Amino acid sequence: MRITNCKVNHLTAPLGYWMEKPVFSWQVEEAEGKAQTKARLVVRQGGETVADTGFAQLDSLAEPVEMELAPRTRYTWTVTVCTDAGEEAVSDENWFETGKENEGWNAKWIGDSQARHPMYSKRIAPAKPVKSARLYICGLGLYEAYYVPGKDAAAAGSIETLRAEAKIGEELLTPYCNNYNEWVQYQTYDVTEKLKEEGNLCVLLGNGWYFGRFGFNDPDGRPYYGKGRKLLAELRLTYEDGTEEAIGTDESWQVDYSNIFFSNIYDGEQMDDTLEPVAAAAAQAVEPPKGALTARRSLPVKALQELPAAELIHTPAGETVVDLGQNIAGSFRLRIHEPKGTKIHVQVGEVLQQGNFYRDNLRSAKAEYIYISDGQEHVLQPYFTFYGYRYAKVEGVTDLKPEDFTGLAMYSDLPRNGWLETGNEMVNRLVLNTEWGQKGNFVDVPTDCPQRDERMGWTGDAEVFSPTACYQMDSYAFFAKYLYDMATEQKTRDGAVPDVIPSFGHKGIACAWGDAACVIPWVVYRFYGDKSILEGQFDSMKGWVDHIYGLEQNDQGWRKHFHYGDWLALDGPGGIDGVMGATENAFIALVYLRYSAQLTAKAAAVLGKAEEERYYSELADKMLKEIRHEYFAPSGRCCLDTQTALLLSLRHGLTVDREQTAKRLQKKFDDNDGKLQTGFVGTPILGEELTKAGLNELAYGLLFNEEYPGWLYEVKLGATTIWERWNSMLEDGSVSSTGMNSFNHYSYGSIVEWMYAYVAGIRQAEDSIGFRHVCISPVVDARLGHVDARYQSAMGLWKTSWKAVDDNHLEFRVTVPFGCQADVALPYAPESLYRDKENAIFAHVEDGVCRLEAGSYSVTYETTAPLRRIYSTAAPLKELLGVPAIRSFLTEKIPQIGQVPDHMKSSSIRELAAHFAGHLEAGTLEVLDEALAKLG
Incomplete structure (x- = not known):
């Protein structure tokens, strides 16, 4: 019997995270018993017991322990578990360490706003032997910290050397992306081993989300949150004799300037190693950022996978292009050795066109890296940006070799917890594409895409994908940070949830998108069983429902509001570049208003809030009556005739006649040759609702469909992530649209939830x-x-x-x-x-x-029935034509089958033969039946 996966607040050995109260969880493996009978948690600090539950009925999913947490303190803990087989086991000793909590800082904010990116430094000379050392730090927009032992500032070396030899921690893009007007987060690093000798503490600052162009608000690309770069750091040394020393940022720090002279998230980074050095000067104190400084909530973002070049391509246009073989979000390493003054130019893209490099779908994002060589050999790696790409066009490098370029996949460090493999390689690739889509769009924020001038935390995408995310990766802490950010935005908006989190000033709200405030907390609670997420988000859930219901009460204002609706569905107007689905947006708005009210009532029940449970339950009932009055006939028939409307009717119990609704849904697919027309609202619930309606044959038909529109259509065309549109690329390999077209957009990957849950x-x-x-x-x-x-x-x-x-x-x-x-x-x-x-x-x-x-x-x-569908000439022609192997066979054997008009494809081959050709030769249909039975 072993006790494993011991976590605090769903984190393993968390150092310096926000921690209002610790919640402990654990798992048991290799036990003879079937269940836990009792358990005991003991928390110690410095050998002294500070909390002891005694043996009790503890919840291994989430057991909160009331205790007063001291700042900058390491606690150890163990859990003892007893089973129904009489076993008893004690876990290994685990630990967590608090940040500064509410303690003041022995430091000042320092900063600048020059073009060249600053490097701040301070000589550190420990007065005595060091027992432990911690660095508490926040650098805005982004920072990297280094400790160079035994060297003076001038001898510290280039920033390339610093990163390779002296970087503190493995994290990238710290301190991450959040609503800086309300909060900024600091990180804590254990630097004990580095502080064994004196040296220089150096911090390089970049622009990032805080001080670089980002979002939709300013056409000139000015930063929304920050007016300059800022740094706050406190180094705490604990000496072996028990005394402490705090060394913080102030005017005694020095600043000089790196050779990085441009960076932002969208446009990349530029560096010139021929620039003249700038003399070091005293740092200047600056005003603190607007938001409150708190301990971190973000998980680390790291370069978690390295991808060697799969191929070096010399395109018809004469370009040198590296193909990683996989679309990623991240960065790269590039080895170069070019004459002084040579310009190295790297641009990235997701697909090729006619064999040539292509990047037009990135819109205004330059997504490039420019380096001016000093004549020395270098391994280049951008510091303060990331890219969404598979292909990299490299200019300025003589005789580039595949081994000179390495792709770095960067994403939040979420443990993987789901693995799914089938006997169908294309379906396996679909699952893998969904995993890569999550990695590429879980870069601190659950973004819509990682490549173009957007990369924002769209709530709708996160909402529909959240169950799939939790099946694939341990997503509790990731979503908890996102939801906290969401709540901070709502505080200044009367409960309204902007379409993107953090908002960067965006003010729009919409159904299904803003309803993420209620859907995601409930999904996370169901998956992980910790009601802390509901406790933290309950005011957010109420705030959203109250806000949109208030709009609805004012002359039906919510249903009249702008909504994205069934975004990118295929049944609406607009042609190939259309975005709005045919399902009435007002219907979707009311359905989601009711759904969010239901979830808020459920959360209230879990939290023991009886009054709120009653209120929101009654509101949900009221909205159901309104929906049925407005959109359903007295017979129970939904008056909206779209795939998504019928799916929503089944999903949310809107119809009183599920059987009739299921039949209508089947007919909607039959009338569309068995193909889907759903968008962002309908697609995530498609597989589950078809299965629950007894339409498994249809659900699998959609999964296996290799034609447009469908999941395997893009797999067949070489996709390595999930596309934004069903037709992001056309059959001939050409990109369908450049206005809004991402090849790494995870929303439609939500089909994988159905695969885990039902397949x-x-x-x-x-x-x-x-x-x-x-x-x-x-x-x-x-x-x-x-x-x-x-x-x-x-x-x-x-x-x-x-x-x-x-x-x-x-x-x-x-x-x-x-x-x-x-x-x-x-x-x-x-x-x-x-x-x-x-x-x-x-x-x-x-x-x-x-x-x-x-x-x-x-x-x-x-089995009581064949596991494989046995096809015959008695099946509807459209069903036969939906199976690629059968379609090829019939087209070869009966060429005139392609001339059958669409309205007659519901008939079988036998019926068509009798109607048009009279009686076929004896045995012909039987021969066809035998062949069809083998092809299913």
Whole structure:
């Protein structure tokens, strides 16, 4: 028995994070027992016990401990767990360390606003042997800190050498992106080992989000938040004799200027190593930033993967282009050795066009790197920007070799917790594309895209993708920071949630986008089982609902407001560059108003707020009556005839006749040749609602569709991330639009949530939090061959797998983690199978469901129906033509099949043959049936 994954506030060994109260969590592995019976948490500081729960019914998902936290203090803790098998185990010793809490700073803000980026430095000479040292620091817009032992300032070397030999920590783009008008965050670094000898503490500042152009507000690109760069740092030395020394930024620090003379997030970075050095001068004190200074909430952003060049391309246009083979967000390293004065120019793009470099979809973002050589050999790596790219055009480098260029994928350091593999390589690539989409758009903020002049925290994208994000990566702390930022924006907007967080002054609000304030906290609570997220966001949830309901009460103002609606759906006006879907925006607005009211009521119930629960429940009921009055006929028929409207009717229980609505939904797809027309609102719920409506064949048909529009269409065209539009690229490989077209936009990757929950079957029960109780009923389709899934939930590791041994035999495996319960319904299982008491999977069966405790189980059985769809000439022609292999076969064997008009494709080949060709030769249809049965 082992106790693992011990965390505080969902972080492993957090150093200097914001921590109002510690919440502890842990998992148990390799136990004989099935569940925890009691546990004990002990927290110590310096050998003294400061909190002890005693053995009690503690919650391994989230156990808060009331204790007064001292500033700059390391605490250790252990948890002891007892199981129902009589086992007892103690965890390893874990730790967390507080930041400065509410303690004052022995430091001043210093700064500047020159073009050349400043390097601040201070000579550090410890007075005695150092026991421990911490650096507390915030540099705006961005900073990197270095400690150079034993050298004076002039001998510290170039910033390239500093970064390679003396950088403090591995983080990039600190102190990250947030609503700087309300809060700025500092980081804490353990620099004990570096401070064993005297040296120079140096801090390089860049522009970043704070002091560089960013957002939509100023056409001249002036920064929204900052009027200059600023630095605050405090070095705390604790000597072995117990005394302390604090060394903070002030006018005694020196400033000189680097050779970086331009940087911002959109346009990249420029550096000139032929510039004359600037004499060091005394630092100048400046006014603090507007926002309050707090301990960090952001997870570290690091260069977490290195990608060697997959290919060096010499294009028809004569360009030298590096292909990483993968679209990423991040940076690069480039080795060069060119004569003094040579200009090295790197530009990046996501796709090629006619074999040539292309970047027009980046709009105004220059996304470049310029370096002027001093004649020496260098390994170049930008400091204060990042790019979204797969291809890099390199100019100015003589005889560039593939090994000279390395891509650096940068993203927030979220532990991976989901793995999903099938027997279909294109589907596997789709899952991988979704993972890369999350990495590329989880650069501190859940952005829409990482490449063009946007890269903003669009709420709608984050809302629809949040369940998929939590399946793939441990996203609690990441979303907690984003939601905190959201709440700070609402405080000055009467509860309104701007479309992007941080807003950078953007004032627009819209349904489904702003509803992220209610949806994401509830998703995070369900996935991780920690009500702290609801406690922290409850005022935000109420504020949003109250704001939009107030607008609605004023002459139906909310439904009349501008909304993005079913953004980028294919059933609206506008042609290839259209953005607005056909589903009425007012309907979507009311549906989401009701949904957010429901979630706020649920959160109130969890938090024991009975009055608020009653109020928001009644508001939700009121909105349901209004929706039905306005958009549903007395028969229960939805008056809006779009795929998305019908999906929303099923999802939110708006219809009183689910069967009729499901039939209408099936017909909407039939009328569109089985293809989707949904956008940002309809697509995320598509797979689940089709499955729940019994339309699994349709759901899988959409998944496997390799034609436009569909997920495998872009995979077939070489996508390595998820596209913004269903037609971001046309069949001939040309880009469809440059006005708004990203090749790394994760929203449509939300189909992967359905794959974990329904295809693999790891679906949390409605009454569960933290995946304690999971309903496992995989939706099997033999075209996948097999599915293997692992999900490291907040409770532990769930595993499911199924394999189509042949057309009539299925192999199924499941692992239930410690402390959890699974309700398993085996697909296509004969009733007699459940009476096999020799197999542990059938030890406890109720109503055809196997009730499983912790453990591993497996069974192989003969199914009651074929696992593979058997096609024949009796099937509708449009269904046959939807299967690529069958379409190719029929086109070859019956060329005139392409002349059948669309309105007759609902008929079968047999019906068409009888109508148009009379009786075919004896046996012809039977031969076709035999061939079709093999092609399904």
